[in-house]
Amino acid sequence: MTETLAETTTEAEEPLAAFPMPRAAGCPFAPAPAARALQGERPIAKVRLWDGSTPWLVTRHADQRALLGDPRVSANPLVPGFPHPNEGFRENAKRRRTFLGMDDPEHARIRRMVTAPFAIKRVEAMRPDIQKITDDLIDTMLAGPTPVDLVRAFALPLPSLVICRLLGVPYEDHDFFQEHSARLINMESSVEEVFRANEALTDYLDKLVTVKLADPADDMLSELAARVRAGELTQREAASMGVLLLIAGHETTANMIALGTVALLEHPDQLAALRETDDPKAVARAVEELLRYLSIVHNGRRRVALEDIEIGGETIRAGDGIVIYTGTGNWDAEVFPEPERLDISRDARRHMAFGFGVHQCLGQPLARLELHVVYSTLYRRIPTLRLATAIDQLPFKHDGAIYGVYELPVTW
Amino acid sequence: MRVEVDVPKCVASGQCVMIAPDVFDQREEDGIVVLLDEKPPAALHADVRESAVVCPAAAIRVVEE
Ligand code: HEM
Numbered sequence: 001m002t003e004t005l006a007e008t009t010t011e012a013e014e015p016l017a018a019f020p021m022p023r024a025a026g027c028p029f030a031p032a033p034a035a036r037a038l039q040g041e042r043p044i045a046k047v048r049l050w051d052g053s054t055p056w057l058v059t060r061h062a063d064q065r066a067l068l069g070d071p072r073v074s075a076n077p078l079v080p081g082f083p084h085p086n087e088g089f090r091e092n093a094k095r096r097r098t099f100l101g102m103d104d105p106e107h108a109r110i111r112r113m114v115t116a117p118f119a120i121k122r123v124e125a126m127r128p129d130i131q132k133i134t135d136d137l138i139d140t141m142l143a144g145p146t147p148v149d150l151v152r153a154f155a156l157p158l159p160s161l162v163i164c165r166l167l168g169v170p171y172e173d174h175d176f177f178q179e180h181s182a183r184l185i186n187m188e189s190s191v192e193e194v195f196r197a198n199e200a201l202t203d204y205l206d207k208l209v210t211v212k213l214a215d216p217a218d219d220m221l222s223e224l225a226a227r228v229r230a231g232e233l234t235q236r237e238a239a240s241m242g243v244l245l246l247i248a249g250h251e252t253t254a255n256m257i258a259l260g261t262v263a264l265l266e267h268p269d270q271l272a273a274l275r276e277t278d279d280p281k282a283v284a285r286a287v288e289e290l291l292r293y294l295s296i297v298h299n300g301r302r303r304v305a306l307e308d309i310e311i312g313g314e315t316i317r318a319g320d321g322i323v324i325y326t327g328t329g330n331w332d333a334e335v336f337p338e339p340e341r342l343d344i345s346r347d348a349r350r351h352m353a354f355g356f357g358v359h360q361c362l363g364q365p366l367a368r369l370e371l372h373v374v375y376s377t378l379y380r381r382i383p384t385l386r387l388a389t390a391i392d393q394l395p396f397k398h399d400g401a402i403y404g405v406y407e408l409p410v411t412w
Numbered sequence: 413m414r415v416e417v418d419v420p421k422c423v424a425s426g427q428c429v430m431i432a433p434d435v436f437d438q439r440e441e442d443g444i445v446v447l448l449d450e451k452p453p454a455a456l457h458a459d460v461r462e463s464a465v466v467c468p469a470a471a472i473r474v475v476e477e
């Protein structure tokens with residue numbers, strides 16, 4: 001750390017900007033203004049992280065795509081120079097390895113063990129189930145008192161129910177796994193809290209794999225258990241993959257449902273257009289646009305260079321950390337004209353809300369389907385849906401690895 | 413237009429199947445890309461080009477003839 005500090009004082013006259021950068025007060029959807037400024041002035045710039053390390057922050061769409069697709073760029077958090085988001089993540093990475101933090105060919109080998117259930121056609125077959133879950137949750141909400149917290153009553157249970165079914169995790173345990181998942185991805189959590197949450201979840205999934213070994217069902221954990229039996233994975237590896245899938249499967253979509261609803265309520269013309277359309281393609285476009293506009297995985301894709309890379313007039317040296325902030329890439333006017341406008345009719349498919357390169361989201365077909373069902377159902381069934389509080393009173397997840405709201409009081 | 417897919421590169425994102433389902437499909441066992449139509453009709457060219465752009469693994473090549 002002392003070395004890094006000495007190096008930067010000689011290299012740069014001005015002190016480096018700290019990352020993560022805060023969003024502007026009163027602009028809960030926009031990416032951090034300081035990062036947007038860098039996009040215009042210095043699209044590949046050094047920044048300073050919590051531990052004093054000074055990785056590159058990459059803010060333009062084209063450079064982000066190039067680097068995320070570059071095999072000289074590693075996602076392995078054990079490579080020296082990797083820009084860890086905080087101490088908990090850094091320490092936990094030493095204990096818990098999943099394909100999210102591996103490079104090809106190892107990454108491809110393991111990812112392919114779990115790709116089949118996420119193929120477009122397999123996922124599409126889940127539509128009636130997801131529609132039913134959505135309708136049932138809305139029925140329950142409508143039968144209850146208002147105001148209601150849309151996160152607790154709808155946004156969180158929906159993807160949790162879906163991923164539980166897919167994995168073969170009993171939904172009754174949702175309080176347990178939601179609480180520990182939230183702790184695991186909270187940037188403010190201490191190392192001990194992260195360790196405890198990770199152990200609790202991994203032990204839990206480990207026990208479920210034991211159950212599936214003895215009594216297999218038609219679910220993903222049983223498929224993983226079969227791979228354990230075949231010697232392709234250790235039971236602990238299978239459990240860690242289960243944890244990754246469980247967390248990624250509910251926290252992300254839940255935030256897109258809740259934050260997407262806030263964004264639509266703040267843009268009544270867009271909400272009206274979405275509510276009134278009967279065209280599934282128009283809803284699909286709205287899904288992509290909301291993914292682009294909100295870029296909820298907002299801490300930057302974390303990578304490290306394995307070789308020297310020349311890009312945009314800069315040289316990223318082997319061992320340099322790289323932080324790819326897709327929030328600004330998805331608001332890059334070169335790709336998305338008037339990026340600050342939420343426009344559900346635009347073609348936003350080139351967004352990188354699911355990342356890019358070989359780690360691009362495994363669950364994206366499922367996430368898209370869930371959002372398609374929700375966005376075409378919720379606002380039709382509750383046409384007078386509105387916030388039950390002022391927008392500036394909402395608890396936004398500035399401290400989360402995944403952005404959203406902790407609570408969303410609504411009424412109708 | 414001729415389409416080529418680099419199967420070992422594919423990460424089964426499903427993006428191409430979502431955009432151009434008449435040209436791309438996925439293997440049942442692991443979701444890896446299957447090319448259905450290597451000479452798609454002109455009406456699908458725009459979708460095929462878009463698939464190549466959004467493919468996260470650069471596994472789709474479009475040769476304009
Ligand atoms: C709207 C919802 C979602 C968003 C915005 C999202 C976003 C992302 C992003 C940005 C990445 C890339 C990480 C990186 O490059 O470092 C990723 C990877 C991943 N996502 Fe999602 N995700 C969502 C839903 C899901 C769902 C429903 C699942 C289902 C289980 C899932 C499973 C995964 C997995 C396993 C990876 C790791 C892939 C790899 O490393 O090869 N995600 N996601």
Ligand code: SF4
Binds near residue numbers: 425428
């Ligand atoms: S878009 Fe690319 S990575 Fe995704 S399924 Fe098609 S070929 Fe494979």
